[in-house]
Amino acid sequence: xxxxxxxxxxxTEMKTNLERAARRRKVSMxxxxxxxxxxxxxxxxxxxxxxxxxxxxxxxxxQYIGVFASGQTRRSEGVREAVRERxxxxxxx
Numbered sequence: 001x002x003x004x005x006x007x008x009x010x011x012t013e014m015k016t017n018l019e020r021a022a023r024r025r026k027v028s029m030x031x032x033x034x035x036x037x038x039x040x041x042x043x044x045x046x047x048x049x050x051x052x053x054x055x056x057x058x059x060x061x062x063q064y065i066g067v068f069a070s071g072q073t074r075r076s077e078g079v080r081e082a083v084r085e086r087x088x089x090x091x092x093x
Contacts, residue, residue, distance in 0.1 A: 002030075
């Protein structure tokens with residue numbers, strides 16, 4: 001049972017669009033707004049769950065990011081040459 005009241009101001013265009021959507025669905029404006037709010041809250045909760053899962057994944061992966069320890073501090077500068085040398089050795093070119 002609905003016992004609470006909430007109101008807010010919307011543009012004329014928004015009100016017209018809401019009324020049109022309510023007519024198309026053959027529901028009252030308050031029912032349409034309740035449906036929209038429920039759907040938004042559900043999606044928002046799912047998004048929060050996903051973002052928490054993403055935080056956990058990032059935390060787990062962060063311990064492995066940037067961990068290559070070759071002892072060569074300027075290794076990235078010679079990547080092209082290193083790759084070409086490995087390809088020559090592997091394929092005899």
